[in-house]
Amino acid sequence: MEKAKISARQLFVLVVLFEMGSAILVGYPVKLKQDAWIAILLGMAGGILLFLVYYRLFLFYPNLPLTSYVQFIMGKWIGRFIGFFYIIYFAYLAARVLRDFGELLTATVYTQTPLFFLMALLILTIIYALHKGFEVLARVGELYFGVVYFIAIGGFFLLIFSGLIHLENLRPILENGLMPIFKSVLTQNLTFPFGEMVVFTMVLPYLNKPEKVKKVCISGIILSGINFTIACVINIATLGTGLFIRSPYPLLSTVSKIELANFIERLDVLFMLYLIIAGFIKVAVFTYAAIIGTTDLFQFQDHKKLTLPIGLFILLTAMMIAKNYAEHIEEGLRVVPIYVHWPFQIIIPLILLGVAYFRNRHNQQEAVSIK
Amino acid sequence: MKNLFACVLLLLSTVTLLSGCWDQQELTDLAFVMAMGVDKGKKEKFDVSLQVVVPASVASGQNGGGGQGSPVIVYKSSGNNLTEASRRAAKQIPRSIYYAHTKIFVISEELAKDGILDLLDALDRDAVFRTTTFVTIAKGGRAEDFIATLTNLDKIPVQKFIKTLQATERMLGENIKVSIDDILANLIDPGKEPVISAFRLTGNSKKGTTPQSVVTTKPPALVTADGLAVFKGGKLAGWLTGNEAKGAVWVMKKMQGTDINFNWEGKKDAVSTIPFISKTKISLVTKNGKPSMNVLIETSFKLSEINVPYEVTNSMSMDVIEKKTAEQIKKDVERSIHKAQSLKADIFGFGDYVHRVNPNIWKKMKGDWNAQFAKMEIHVKVDAHYRSAGKRNNPFWNDLKQ
Incomplete structure (x- = not known):
């Protein structure tokens, strides 16, 4: 573990930017057409429940990251084994998100x-920031949070004043009933982006006031979930279901529709600004989790030695995980949520919580003091 | 020393990453396409013409008026799809073709009759082309002649198109701006068919292409807005012109302003009123499982002209004008609805509305919606409210000496 301390506000900002991150670009359940936003809200509710699982684990071991306490819970060797797979998981997700952004930039x-x-x-850039430490990343997040909100609110009002928002596009609500929505929540919206909060188990011990973790993270999830829902509603209302389904990046199509007073138009640059900021934060958090997990598991003295090799490893993985955009997205929507996200975000944490509960049921104090 | 060396090395390595801007495009190397026209090809499927701006003749210098030559050049090319044709155009154009500023996409009537579907994916997919570009139909002519016609109020002909479209949308209410996005949305929507504004070229299209045509006060060729083209299944199915087009614009909730004229005591079009605020409400009524639509139009108008003696200051007598205006609007709207029903093309999006408010009925009807629409009962009600009479009270007709 690095000797870093971040404030509650910095953690909140990181959670919000991380959760909105790439989800607001590619994470819409477009198959649900005009009901997509409902699935996102339900996904958020599920995400809060999942976070309570991670939070309970954090309460058992408030000074340790996931890769350490998994060794206390499951025993040294099985724990290390699981921890190792978590490192691979974080690195893989960093690579996926990096690829998302790369594909988006090359396509547009x-x-x-x-x-x-x-x-x-x-x-x-990310390697450089992480080399300087987690506090730097947190401060970058704090700096850009205002920029992101400025862009979001500005874009929102421009859309309204351009008269592009047609709320009637949202009707009829629940045309095909609730079943497709539940299915979509379980296979996509719960795990991406909300379940990805599992990566924060690696950095929660950095918070300078541990008692604030629950409040900060849950309010962060709620704020980002609401933003994500609003973005989804605006996309559907602006584009109509036809174009919403046909767009690989609905938000980009929405933003490029803004035409106001004959000169405020072609605002794609706003979208690109958001894209770079959010991409930076999200890839950086995943990369950092992989780096700090390796430092912790293999008992390196200093995480700085690992930033460059793991960063390059992620870059090469991002190049290799798919041969084209179609394959990348198909993996991301069909394979990864069920075979990768479910075990790492839901099944393993639940097993860990169960075992930790039985190990610590007699005295909680002892569990906390294990170091 | 070692640090300095590291710094220099780092800086040099950044240079290799940053200087290689693959996507840099110099302004002087771009040919800005302002308008694109597509005709039915002679040998191949499409004849594409590109109106490219000549920057030197458009730039306004200090000695006024800019350069001498024509402000735009039209290049022609052909191909079996848009990409082929547009890439082949590179053979004639000395710069790389840049589509981001294309304002208008013109389709000829002949091609529209054969279908426009093959044009759309290229426009929808391209990273540079904007899908907010307006589409128009060249009625009774070739798209090529349209975009080659020079104009004098606005130097760049495409601006004339856009402004004419905006002006008629605001003043006459017979045209609406339709973008590629709108067309695509209506094509895939089972409850709506697209309409596209039409333009007609009047006069001599040959003479209209020379710069001399701009220096006269009576241009030899003019591009004129002319109603709406109705599409069905991606093919041109019919036209709405004049009052029919107005009626359609009322129902489509796009009415910004128009003029309503009616006869008075045998005098033709003696009274003219100008609606300036309008609101259209559509509702679905189901009676014994049989759906019908109600269209309610509410509008406020000003009196613009009255060429008979009349008590304008009397509110009772103005009620009659209100009624007459409402009747006239109702007549236009009903005519346009009948026309759309006879074409079996639901250009108003009634099907879309049924889908939104009553998905259950819609499920039964959507299979043959256009046939259902053709025989559906549609009731129109118009409320017109008189607001003002301009800067005079009673007209001079009242005091005219006998």
Whole structure:
């Protein structure tokens, strides 16, 4: 573990930016058409319940990251084994998100630029920031939070004043009943982005006031979930279900529709600004979790030695995980949520919580003081 | 020393990453396409014409008026799909073709009759082309002639198109702006069919392409807005012109302003009123399982002209004008609804409305919606409210010496 301390506000900002991150770009359950926003709200509710599981685990071991306390719970060797897989999981997700952003940039603005160079620029910046430590990342988040909100609120009002929001596009509500929505929540919206809060189990011990973890994280999840829902509603209302389904990045299509007073138009740059900020934070948090997990598991003295190798490993993984955008998205929507997210976000934490509960049922105090 | 070396190395490595902007495009290397026209090809499927701006003739210098030559050039190319045609155009154009500023996409009537579906994916998918670009139909002519016609109020012809469209939308209410997004949304929506504003070229299209045509006060060729083209299944199915087009615009909730004229005591079009605020409400009524639609139009109008003696200051007599205006609007609207029903094309989106408010009925009807629409009962009610009579009370007709 690094010797870093972050404030409650910084953690809150990180949670919000991380959760909105790439979800607001590619995470819409478009198959549900005009009911997509309901699935996002339900996903958020599920995400809060999941976070309570991670929070309970944190309460048992408030000074340790996931990769450490898993060794206390499951025993040294099984624990290390699981911890190792969590590191791979975080690194893989960092690579996935990095690829998301790379693909988006090559498809929309940098049409001639090779994917590799766009992703390399982003990951090199991230490597540099993480080399300076987690506190730096937290401060970057704090700095850009205002920018993101400025863009979001500005864009929101411009959309309203352009007369683009047609709320009637949201009707009829629940045309196909609730079943497709529940299915979508369980297979997609719960795990992405809300279940990804599992990565914060690695950084919660950094908070300078541990008693605030629950309040800060849950309010962060709620705020980002509401933002995500609003974004979804606006996308459907602006684009109509047809274009909403056809757009790989609905928010980009929405923003590029803004035309106000004959000169406020082509505001794609707002979207790109958001994209770079959110991509930076999300990839950085995942990368940091992988780095600090490795430091912890293999007992390195200093995480700085690992930033460059793991960063490059993530860059190369991002290049290799899929041969084109179609494959990348299909993996992301069909395979990853069920075979990767479910075990790491839901099943393993629940087992850990069960075992930890039985181990610590006699005296909680002892559990906390194990170091 | 070692640190300095590391710093220099780092800086150099950044240079290799940052300088190689793959996507840099210099302004002087771009050909800005302002308008794009597509005709039915002679040998191949499409003849594409691109109106490219000549920056030197448009730039307004200090000695006024800018350069001498024509402000735009039209390049032609052909191909079996849009990409092929547009890439082949590179053979003639000395710069790389840049579509982000395309304002208008013109489709010829002939091609529209064969269907426009093959044009749309290229426009929808391209990363640079904007799907907010307006689409128009060149009625009774070739799209190529349209975009080659020069105009004098606005230097760049495409601006004329846009402004004419905006002006008629505001003043006459016979056209609406339709973008590629709108067309696509209506094409895939089972409860709505697209309409596209039509333009007609009047005069001599050959003479209209020379810069001389701009220096006369009576241009030899003019591009004129002319009603709406109705599409069905991606093919041109019919036209709405004049008052029919107005009626359709009322129902589509797009009415911004228009003029309503009616006869008075045998004098043709003696009274003219100008509605300036309007609101259209559509509702679905089901009676014995049989759905019908109600269209309620509420509008406020000003008196614009009255060419008979009349008591304008008397509110009772103005009630009659209100009634007459409402009747006239109702007549236009009913005519346009009948026309749409006879074309079996639901351009108003009634099906969409049924889908939103009553998904259960919609499930039964959506299979053959256009046939259902054609025989559906549609009731129109118009409430017109008189607001003002301009800066005079009674007209001079009242005091005219006999």
